[in-house]
Amino acid sequence: MKKSWIAFLTMVFCVVFISPGWAAYKIGFVASITGPASWLGEPEKNTALMLREWINAASGIRGVPIEIVIEDSKGMEADAVLATKKLIERDNVLVVIGSSTTGESMAMVPICEQVETLMISMAAALSIVTPDDEMKRMEASKKPWLEVPKKQRYWIFKVAPSDASAVEKIYIYCQAKKIKRVAIITVSAGFGVEGRRQLKRLAPKYGIEIVADELYGPKDTDMTAQLTKIKASPAQAVINWSVGPTQVIVTKNWSDLGMRGKIPLIQSHGFGNKSNIKLAGGAAEGVITPLGRVLYAEKVDPKNPQKPVIMKYKTEYEKRFKSDVSTFGGHAYDAIMMVADALKAVGADKKGIRDYLETKIRNWPGTGGIYNMSPTDHTGFGADGFEMMEVVHGEWEFAK
Amino acid sequence: MSLFSEILQFVFTGLTIGSIYSMVGLGFNIIYNATTIINLAQGEFVMFGGLIMVFLTVVLKFPLFVGFPLTVIVVMAIGAVFERFAIHPLRNASLLTLIIVTIAASILFRGIAMFIWGKDPYSLPPFTPGSPVMIGGAVIMLQTFWVLGTTLAIVVLTTLFFGKTIVGKAMSACSFNPMAASLMGIHVRKMILISFALSAGLGAVAGIVITPMSLMDYDRGPMLAVKGFCAAVLGGLGVGYGVVLGGFIVGLLESLTAGLIHSGFKDAVALVILLFILCFKPSGIFGSEEVSKIKKF
């Protein structure tokens, strides 16, 4: 009698306390779903929702369903900190994916490092995955272009291409087009500032001179003044670096000022959202931008290993959410799929998942590019993730 | 491009931005004149104006001349409902509480807008299609004329309303001494309601005319409110023409600083000048010391 009671209690105990352990693989997901960076967080969140369904519909990983716990960091660092702590403490997640912006990701880094949990950021800055002293060494270096980091933060990875990669792609294009003098116009918020820094750093390497350097605020409604100055400068091309509505306004102003055909507008990879072309109306015609392949999946060479991945993601996403696919959602896709692969291989082992990412993600086709993670590169790809595209009749075409 | 045409371009840009600040500022002013409340949800009226216009003309395909007034009426109704359900029940609370209520309302409005329209920005086609005009080497978009013209019309209409009509005069009486005003037979409650509806309508007009130029999304309101507020205070709250000029001054300062000095400092320069002016003329450039003393806040 007594024994059966003990057995019963043990069973109850197991069900209550152990079951969450095997009931699902828990993945924490932090994104700027609301607030000033919500256009990043929105597609990321959608992608996470969609992937959870996909994976669980295919009876999960090793027969175990996954659970993606989604938290909103609202574009605020303090919220990102709390969200991360909640995920780690209360939800006991194996991995934290996020957040959408560099600032939030930077605030999350120390937490994940302290509890030794893998974090995969969807933001771009190299400083997220590179230790502070390494960043300092690279910045102090006298070489005219960006030093390559020699070490990376042990627990931190990111799936978005570094800004430097997009800058390099643009400058390579400029070189090919014999453009030697460019004007830059950037937003004075995280993305734009980082872009501006890389644009200035890398210009000498490609023999390019920056003849005008203009700024605007993230909530500005008109950039005519800045573009007027650029129009009067000897620039052969203008490079805009921003995300969200401001890049559309820049495009409209550029078009209205009659700069099309005279000073071509090159947008950052942040322009990678079809709705930007629609919002700009006809103004976006002729805009050139480095883009990840997911945006024009149909046009990608079928021999490219990315092709099946991006075709599936793009069609499914657009079908499900009735909105155009963006590269940002793609970052979420890559992060989750990498974790899913790692879980398949090693199971619920935090260190194992980390090691898998660092050593086994080789020639791994994602939406952003073909990833090759290594102990000295926690981003996994560079300028090769991009192609230069041009807006022609409202569609992306390979830039000639 | 000569320096002259460059400066001309900056001036036009400044005037366009300034028009919006003026209209937002006027919205502040109308409510302030009737209640001494600063309605920090003013920017959300602009946002609603833009987004409802998009809904009516782009989604429902209403023609411009139907969509425009309809949008204004809808937003005026929002303003009236806001006054009735949030401001009126608190008429005995402190002014600060009322101002915080407007902040809470602005958060709520943003929530509603996000619920309805999502987070994506929306655009409108320009009212008159066509390529920009060149004036003295400066490029002026056709929509700019719409913005400037609308502002001008609004300024004329509000001046007439407050200077010539009984309702308008009665409204300004309310803030100086609501008690006396009600003894004079002015229906204070109605005046406050009208002031909220009017300023909501003004916000809506601003939202409608700028959306073709600078898009509109649910989160646009707070920044516009802050700029409009600065403009209003710079010009002198309580003085209609002062507020309008304040808007243009802030707009011009911003675009000239961006163009001629450094675009990174454009917000700061406008503010430093604002602080400087407030130090020497605490009631704003065109404000009257006497009036600001009488007001309880």
Add this chain to the structure above:
Amino acid sequence: MVMPQPILETSRLRKIFGGLMAVVDLNFKVMPGQIKAIIGPNGAGKTTLFNIITGILPPTGGTIRFKGREISGEKPHRIAQKGISRTFQTVELFGNMTVLENVMVGRHVRTKKGLIQSGLRLPGVKREERLVLEMAQEKLEVVGLMRRANESASGIPLGEQKLLEIARALATDPQLLLLDEPAAGLNETEKLRIGEIIRKIRGSGITVLLVEHHMDLVMNISDEIVVLNYGEKVAEGTPEEVKGDEKVIDAYLGVEIRYA
């Protein structure tokens, strides 16, 4: 006999609001230990005069001397510090505080512990606070409001509010006390009590300058009277002298008597 120095003396004092002359070249003296009254019809500039003396309004011209030193144009709190205190015609109590606290605020000017000392509650603060409390209670006794000590100042009847203002003004340890219509709105018994209190105050060595409409009270307690009309001094002297002055009767008393 050497004339003692006047405690308060104005010379050619004037105040102009826009085009309106509120006080016109006013010269008058208050001697130490006096009860002096200022009377005059409404709008004669009495309250304006008080506001100028206490520094709330700057004078347009002329000087005010307190104990031989010029004080015109000084900030109100400096003047309070020098030893002039006042009550207000329209009661200006701190309605958000208790009766006792109101009087304690009066002690503000005679205490000096600063923000940091108070915040850290250094030893001296406690001692000072105890002294303030005792002093405030003492002043409440003087006007007979001790039983109301812990009630809200805005809740007590008007007559007692007037007395509370006096207690509060006394707490500043003034040498000159300006009372602006202390008896306005009071009934007969209260008026008598106020008269007694004013005498008691003078008895403790405080000079009193008084604006008042109730002639019986004024005539009863004042040593000297100044009569103002349209900001100008019409007459000055003992109650008897003023009563007999024809200009005064014309300008003021006549009217008062006719309607009394």
Add this chain to the structure above:
Amino acid sequence: MGKENRRAVFILMICLGIFPFFIRSDYYLSIMIFIGINAIIVMGLSLLMGYAGQISLGHAAFFGIGAYCSGVLTVKLGFSIFTAFFCGIFLSTIMAMAIAIPTLKLKGHYLAVATLGFGEIIYVIFNELLEITGGPSGLSGIPSIHFFGYSFKGGWRYFYLVWTVAILLLIFSLNIIHSRIGRALRAVHGSEVAAQAMGVNVSQFKIQVFVLSAIYASVAGTLYAHFVTFISPSTFSLFVSILLLMMVVIGGGGSIWGALLGAGILTVLPESLRAFRDFDILVYGIILMTILLFMPEGIFKGLTLSLIWMRKKW
């Protein structure tokens, strides 16, 4: 500080003291730490608004000055945390005086705009001084606090540190309120002329309280910077200033306890709304409106009143 306050502080201290023994979760401790940090700023603001009757829309700037002083001086110049902390206080004091003295003659909305302008200028400076502040991408690698070889890393230690500071400042504030200065400030609220006639130097106290509230914010900034170990300008924007203001009003303008309550509620609320995800802004707005409509004098007053009512009833 009256008997009731003393008892309340004591109870609060005990509750906070035993909190980490029952709640071990780092997440909840972090929420409490953020409440503590916000409470410090809001207490200062409450002194300024509830007692000195002035509105500031720029306190996030002082919060930022404290944070950036600590961050920049420790990261870039290798200062000790202690020195950096006092540099922050010093700089905030200077800035607060610079802004308070000329703007003192402003009242109401004009003061609000002046402080708003100041806050925005500081915000632009944080953004533009790339070499020093790291610009919009922020400043990382701020060390965690340790003195005398004792590290305050780890949730409960930092919890105690933050709340010790908060309680000390709470006692300091209560002392001020119940001193001659608090009385003088309340008197100014009651009647400015009468207060002046009683010898209260109104402008001096207004400046003092403004500076004091700036120092509170700066202290909170230091605590924030060393806790999150990363700072960027967005944490110190106008909207944070407005949020802080809202904490004061929601809690109850005229009371330090209200300030604590307001900081607590507005910090916890968004966390508890996580379940609503996209619509939290909508729910948040509705809750704020409801509080304001039904307790226009703040939750503290509202709760006190309803407690009294309940006691009468039963």
